[in-house]
Amino acid sequence: MKKKFLNLGKQPLANSFLRSIKKNEFFYNLSVSFDTKNYLVSVTNPVNPKRQYTDQYAHRASESRTMREAFKKIALKLKKKFSPKLVMEIGSNDGVFIKNFSKKMVIAVEPCKNLANLTKKDFKTYPNFWNKSLAKKIFNKNKKADLIFSANTISHIPNIKETLEAIELSLSNNGVLVIEDPSLKSVINTNSYDQFYDEHVYVFSALSIGEIAKKYKLRLFDAEEVENHGGSIRYYICKNESKHKTTIRLKKIIIKEKKSGLNKFKTFLNFTKRVKKSKKDLNKLLNKLKKNNKKIISYGATYKSTTVFNYCNIGTKYFDYVTDTTLNKQGKFTPGKHIPIISPEEGFDDSVDYAFLGAWNFKKEIMSKEKNFIKRGGKFITHVPCARII
Ligand code: JHZ
Secondary structure, eight states: OEEEEEEEEEEEOTTOOBSSOOSSOOEEEEEEEEETTTOOEEESSOOOHHHHSSTTOOOOGGGSHHHHHHHHHHHHHHHHHHOOSSEEEESOTTSTTGGGSOGGGEEEEOOOHHHHHHHTTTSEEEOSOOSHHHHHHHOBTTBOEEEEEEESSGGGOSOHHHHHHHHHHHEEEEEEEEEEEEOHHHHHHHTOGGGOSTTOOEEOOHHHHHHHHHHTTEEEEEEEEEOGGGSEEEEEEEETTSSOOOOHHHHHHHHHHHHTTTTOHHHHHHHHHHHHHHHHHHHHHHHHHHHTTOOEEEESOOHHHHHHHHHHTOSTTTEEEEEOSOTTTTTSBOTTTOOBEEOHHHHSSTTOOEEEETTGGGHHHHHHHTHHHHHTTOEEEEOSSSSEEO
16 A cells, blocks of 8 residues: 655746746646555655656766766676677666666667667667557567666656566566666665655655566566665566575665565654655754855756755745756746756856855765865755754
């Protein structure tokens, strides 16, 4: 049974950066539920993906050094471990993962046409949503994938039944599906409620993935915790009858998840209390700084920030602007709260006193890049795991 535990209020699409401020912006109500049967945490009423994955899609996975390195590392690791002959990536974004493979062995699936255009010259790219009809078009009895990889994508697709059935059709007998998504344990333990937005339809745990895989003739046999995006889990899934054995590290992760209470509704109710406090504390902190005439900006126009700004009702009252390195975000306004986005070259200058870490998941990379800002007395603010100046 699905039980609601968090209401993050009226939210715009996290990706809907605006060229100009318009009156008829799309909003939906963002609430989050826990399914007591399969431990799945999901957005209660998901938005239609056709609204989200358009030819204007903003996020470029290659934009951070951390992620370029992480994708290279995992590509090399998977090649070594499974020696795949045919690899497919679902949600290939700007090609940051597939570019580590030889062109002939890769199939890319990417519904956002602007992104698919970036890889189609070098890799066989299908500019489509992943579903059974596409799986049947690509694969047949004699052609199956040995490795299907998907980072930060499976959690984005509301129809999990269709997604996994299509994967089951496409995978070779001993083939492996590797998916990576933000970890529910990290979200709960670090109070990072901004991992909930329209695109993050699901925030998975090994507990929930294990239950769901079973329903579609698949089996979770391994998992590893990784630091990506503030704490993610990489799941290894195979067909029911395949040779892969359940690993000890998966068993250990499940024990830790149970210890964190990810199988109990009460855990989520407590989380909600902490989220409400976080909202109050962040407002209090920003208010105090503004009263002292400090200039505050936000660093990184992340999708996650859309949730924070709109839930906490903070906008241009506190932030002069947001800086972001992504070209197609610059010159636009943030969804809902309409804070201008400019390049770091233009905006991250000596006039800035405080920078809110919208991209808190890249804290290490940003702190090391912005040593001069810190040296001259500039300070970062974060809301993870609690609102504070770093
Ligand atoms: P970043 C996106 O979420 C959307 P977001 C998506 N739904 C998802 O699941 C995750 O990614 C994986 C900028 N930046 O990656 C670049 C700087 O300006 O945390 C990006 O716009 N300077 C697919 O948007 C943003 O910050 C820097 O030095 O929450 C980071 O966005 C660095 C390091 C980044 O994901």
